[in-house]
Each structure stands twice: as C-alpha cells, then as structure tokens.
Amino acid sequence: MSVKRFIRFVDQSDKVQYGEPSASDVKGNLEGKSVEILSGDPYGGFSKTGKQGIIKQLLSPIESTPIFECIGLNYAHHAKEANLTPPSYPVVFAKPADAIAGPYEDIPIHPEAQSQLDYEGELTIIISRDGKNIPESEALSYVLGYTSGNDVSARNFQIPASISGNQFGYAKSFDKFAPIGPCVLLADGVDPQDLQYETRVNGQVRQKTRTDDMIWTVKQIIAHLSRGTTLRKGTAIMTGTPGGVALFMEPKGFLKDGDVVEVEVEGIGALRNRIVFEK
Template identity: 45%
Template structure:
C-alpha cells in the first residue's frame, strides 16, 4: 500500500494512494483515544496492517497538499553516513570530513537529524544564509520501523520494517566541518525533506532500487541500493544492538556519490534551485530552495 499524509479541505488526514487519487482513511477508523484524528505515525504505532478501510470517495491527488509521511517524528531521524563506496571516497577527498577515515568505513557511521528538520514535498528548503553558504543535497532511502525491539538480529531485521520513504538529507557542509561533528550541520530547520509517499515493505524490493537526484533537471546522483556498503538488515542490527528501536522510527540509509562537495569546484544549492529525489517505487520528492525557515501548519496529531 502507498500512504500519504495530507492537508485537505476537511483538515489533516491519512490516505491510500491509488493512481491519481487519495482514498482517505475515515476518521472513524483513524482516531486516538481522545477522538482526535490520527496521523500515519499513530497507525504504525498501533500495529496497523498493510491494508486499512478507506473512504469510497477519493480526492484528486493534485488537489491535496502533501505533508511528510510522518510530519513530526517522535524522535530524531537516525542517519547513516558514507554508506555508498563512491560517496565515501568523494567525501574523504573533499576535505570536509573532519573525522578520521580510510575511505570506506568498516562499521556504519551513525548520526541523527532533529525532528524539527522534517518538511514535506513541495515545501521550501530554507537557505539559512546567515549560517551557511554551503548547503548540499543527499538522496536517501528512508526505512520506517514498524515493530520495535532491541538486539534485533540481521536475519530478522526486515520483519521489523513497516515501509519505506524518500529522504533528502540536506546538509550545511561548512557547519558540519567547522563544528567537527554532524548534528548541527544536518539539523537545520527544513533540512530533512521527506515523502511524498510511505510505501509498505511488501511492495518494495530492496535489492534493486534506483536512487537519483536532479538539480534543475540535471542528473547529479544515480546508484542502486545494491551498492550500499551496509545493507538495511545490517543497519537495523547495528543500531538496535544497544538501543531500542520504536515503531515510527525513521532510518536514512546513506547517499550515493554526486553530492555538491563531490564536484570541483563544489556545486552547492542556491536560491531558486529545484531538487528532485527519486527512488524506484517510492515516487519523486520535489522541493525548491530559498527563503527563511517555515513554521509547520495543519500537521496530523
């Protein structure tokens, strides 16, 4: 199933996408204990199966404002760095890696992005030009945890996955380098576009997904998930080894080569740029660049 979080005439909601239409999940089904409409996060947390009852009156997909599938994650987005061979090499060669590295890590490099960094498709990525002049893009496959746990074995890891989405791990490279850690440079407000869809795991073949980024129509990144240094089961096993993963947690699995710092000279994002991130079966996440940080509105509870 392909889910969206959206803002329609009746307010925020969750729906299933079929073709060019959204079939809303009725509020009579998707309600919390206090009667408030539930977002996709709550449906995942309560163990919603792959299919749920939907309205028989669809909404044109073009007529609703799509939000990030999980507009405000309850915890930081868990991210993995240097997880494609060629990107790991380009990152080291760029001079922006302030941590010791021999090119390709022997263990997953894990960091996080603040929940306040998440924005939806169509929203503007803020320039934050008072803090950075080196804003970069990173196309990533996002893993949505459905069944939590600690010490999850790699061979059981995929049974803990609810589904997948697209993430653009926007990064202030100068902030990342100057502070000698990644959190601040990764967690600027609006620096985690997510969406447009959340697709259940049964519809996604992890072995052969094409991950691509286009800036103003120009192809910059293109790689298959088969090129991951550490695959999704390994990442889940590593992250959960001593930390409990919870339903609704999101893991960004790393970006391919072709980010802005991989060029000579670097090609950073500028005001007015259009960033398109596509992954097989997960759609295309489109955002423009420029303007101040935006305040979210109308997000599902």
C-alpha cells in the first residue's frame, strides 16, 4: 500500500525521522504516538520500513522551503466581509524562508507586532519539482501534497495603506509567521477544491469553510505563479484565508499573549501554536 501522508519528527533516540500517521492519528496530538518509520525523502519518494517510532517532538513536515508564495483575498466570503472586489488576477505576496515554523511550536511576537496580531488559516500547497509556465491542465502534477498553514499577520504594519503602501509582505514576514503541518497529505487522489477546514482560537471556532469557496483554484494559482517565473521544488503556497479573521470581528478578536491558534484541514490534522509576546 502506498504512503498517503507523512510527518517529520524526533524519535526517542533524538533522531530525525519521517513517518506515516494514520488518518485517525492526525485528528489529535501526535506527540507520544507510535508511527511507521519511512525511508527516503519527500521529493525522491518514500518506502515503508515496517519499523515503528515514537514521536518525541513533531517538526515541520518539510525541513525548509525556498519561499512562501501567498495569495490574498481568495475566498468569496472573505472578500465580502472585507467589502472588497477581487482584482482580475490573484493578489500575491511572499514570506521568507525563515517564516517557517513547526505545527506545535510557540510563535514569538516582536513587541512592535503585538497590538493587532491576526491569524489566517490556509490550505497550503507544497511543490514537488521545479516548474515554469505550468499550464492549468498540468498544475496538479507539480503538487507534492497539502498541509495546514497559518498566515500570521501583524495588521498594524499592514493597514491602513498610509502605513504599508498597500504592501502585505512586511506585516506577514516575521520569523515563524508561517507554521505548517502537522503532516503533508500527498496529492494523489486528493481534490484540493473539496476540503473542509477551520481555525480555532483557544478552542473557539473563528473560521470555517470548504475550499470550493476559493475564487482562484489551486490549478489557477500554480499557473499564475509560474508564468515567466520558476517555482522551485519545496515552495510552499498559502492559498488564501476564508472569512472570520480577527480584523473584521466586532469587537476585534486580535490575538493575545498565550492564545493557542489551531488550523485543522480535513485529512491533514491541526496546527496548534501558542502565541508568545516577547518583552
């Protein structure tokens, strides 16, 4: 039987391993559970070893990424709550490689980024091989798999335009502002436009959607991002967030020190990151 999903973890011997959790395992906390160890790597392929390992510490499912490509305003409900008309092409911005964080890591928040801190739960694509000028008809063949992501955002550096010049990147690019995981659900047989997910803050549901509410599909996003531009293997693409962000709540629901944010995607499991305000 082929591998369906994978995690990266530290075992009881402090060795970094890849493993395959079950669909039921990813619904809860994976640390302390036993998984089958995989040989190989995400881009060359995995084989089952028949050996078991205990998850001492769960890591980001991919060790690193060259870049996070991010899509803004890509859910119809979110566009409506923001009272914005989607443009003719996707809104695109980037996060640097050091924005990556593991699924259970604390997220440190710089003192000047604490006043309007927001979450954005997002389905995240991992690219399997280099590609350029990828047609929509071939786009899904460049997808390694899908994972849960949180596009953490310091809104005080984003809004209003007089502060940011309508540029999103800085507000979203602090270290560890892009936690992903807990696993990568491999792309084979997965319809990325038919997944349910939700974002919770301290257990309270803030966002809930199906990916069929996307304005631009995964295929369209990959084709657009690769137009005249090489998408490198390991690129992580955050595909946009649904309605329910803290910015548009009344009263505002911005994150506070110690808050726990969970982003759970069907078949993938939940991120669970604690917000830690730096002094």
